[in-house]
Amino acid sequence: MSIPYDLAQKQLLQAYKLEGDRSARDRLIEEMVPLVRALAMRYAGRGESVEDLVQVGSIGLIKAINRFDIERGVELSTYAVPTIVGEIRRHFRDKAWAVHVPRRLKELNQKLGTLLDDLTAELGRSPTIEELAGAAGADEEEVLEALDSSHAYSAQSLSVPLDKDSDGTLGDTLAQDEVGYGLVDEGTIVAVGLDALEARERRIVELRFFQELTQSQIAAELGISQMHVSRLLRQALQTMRGQLDEQSEVQG
Amino acid sequence: MRNDIVELQFPADARYLVLARLSLTGVAQTATWIDAAALTDLKLATTEACSNAVRHAYPGGAGEISVRIELTADRLSVEVSDRGAGFDETKVGAWHAASLHEQGMGLSIIRSVTDELQVGSGVEGAGTTVRFAKHLLG
Numbered sequence: 041m042s043i044p045y046d047l048a049q050k051q052l053l054q055a056y057k058l059e060g061d062r063s064a065r066d067r068l069i070e071e072m073v074p075l076v077r078a079l080a081m082r083y084a085g086r087g088e089s090v091e092d093l094v095q096v097g098s099i100g101l102i103k104a105i106n107r108f109d110i111e112r113g114v115e116l117s118t119y120a121v122p123t124i125v126g127e128i129r130r131h132f133r134d135k136a137w138a139v140h141v142p143r144r145l146k147e148l149n150q151k152l153g154t155l156l157d158d159l160t161a162e163l164g165r166s167p168t169i170e171e172l173a174g175a176a177g178a179d180e181e182e183v184l185e186a187l188d189s190s191h192a193y194s195a196q197s198l199s200v201p202l203d204k205d206s207d208g209t210l211g212d213t214l215a216q217d218e219v220g221y222g223l224v225d226e227g228t229i230v231a232v233g234l235d236a237l238e239a240r241e242r243r244i245v246e247l248r249f250f251q252e253l254t255q256s257q258i259a260a261e262l263g264i265s266q267m268h269v270s271r272l273l274r275q276a277l278q279t280m281r282g283q284l285d286e287q288s289e290v291q292g
Numbered sequence: 293m294r295n296d297i298v299e300l301q302f303p304a305d306a307r308y309l310v311l312a313r314l315s316l317t318g319v320a321q322t323a324t325w326i327d328a329a330a331l332t333d334l335k336l337a338t339t340e341a342c343s344n345a346v347r348h349a350y351p352g353g354a355g356e357i358s359v360r361i362e363l364t365a366d367r368l369s370v371e372v373s374d375r376g377a378g379f380d381e382t383k384v385g386a387w388h389a390a391s392l393h394e395q396g397m398g399l400s401i402i403r404s405v406t407d408e409l410q411v412g413s414g415v416e417g418a419g420t421t422v423r424f425a426k427h428l429l430g
Contacts, residue, residue, distance in 0.1 A: 075397075078397070079401070082336055082339075082401070083336075086332075117397075118400060121397065121400035121401060121404060122400065122403065122404040125401060125404040125405060126404065129329075129333075129405070132329070133329065137328075137329070138327050138328035138329040138332075139328075141328035142328075180310065181310050181313055181314065184310070184314060185314070185317060246327065247324060253324065261324065261325075
């Protein structure tokens with residue numbers, strides 16, 4: 041059963057790699073889309089459609105086919121899985137998916153509060169997790185996490201003081217009245233800004249504003265001085281604001 | 293040096309996988325360096341490892357899966373063990389259109405999203421243990 045499949049795959053690979061037959065490559069891609077789909081399904085339910093993820097994953101598949109060395113003696117599928125998964129993960133990273141998680145959980149938590157009351161009235165008893173999930177359009181695991189999320193993530197926003205000695209907040213630093221950020225939700229502001237940062241600056245901003253560590257705690261965590269943290273944080277906020285200004289100009 | 297261990301044991305039944313995932317969330321919340329992306333990777337890896345055990349460890353019978361989560365200052369590791377049929381080395385790595393759920397694909401996925409992966413014999417030499425981890429500087 042699997043032997044003819046492997047043979048066909050090998051022949052297609054050889055036709056493409058040795059003879060440059062592009063139609064063989066296209067057929068190979070077609071044959072391997074089920075693998076891409078199987079991987080994309082594992083990332084379903086995170087705000088992206090499976091079809092979009094299959095598209096993204098297919099880019100990884102094509103890269104894998106292009107780079108694959110037929111002399112290497114491994115299956116193309118084995119070689120392709122990390123490349124496809126890598127492409128899907130990069131897609132979520134580029135969208136700053138992780139940054140939105142605390143906010144989404146918080147919103148789900150609020151929604152569940154209302155649904156709990158409504159469903160209890162409607163059913164004459166407490167709803168099950170399954171019923172709540174159905175009503176909220178979320179999966180059961182998300183519901184369980186959200187119900188418990190008052191402590192789950194410190195979904196922090198822009199009202200945390202920048203320093204314990206100052207009155208300014210992240211919101212003050214980022215948003216200025218004249219650019220009308222009121223229309224944009226806070227999560228987007230931070231997400232957009234974070235994208236522009238280098239890894240270490242980003243880490244510091246996350247620790248400071250999402251996990252609410254003090255500058256000294258961050259310094260201890262990263263093994264650098266508090267002065268250094270302060271300088272990097274200021275630099276990061278400037279970069280973020282620059283990024284936001286650019287965006288607001290583009291949006292007019 | 294920090295060394296927190298959480299262990300759970302549940303029937304080899306896909307309905308219990310959510311327990312392992314929620315436990316991971318609980319442990320990850322105690323460490324500032326594990327962000328949502330890293331947690332998602334670990335949950336995916338844990339789901340793959342447990343799914344392999346559910347599907348392959350106890351053909352035609354009931355059994356248990358153990359999950360051991362260990363958090364140190366610079367790494368979060370997960371060990372998924374069963375006492376079942378053992379790992380079929382000949383199946384490692386291959387994926388076929390006809391059988392999307394090969395063990396090898398699960399391992400490939402785990403390797404793709406973690407910093408470390410080991411596969412060995414399970415508890416007391418029977419079954420399979422899959423161990424993987426995320427590192428602070430991964």
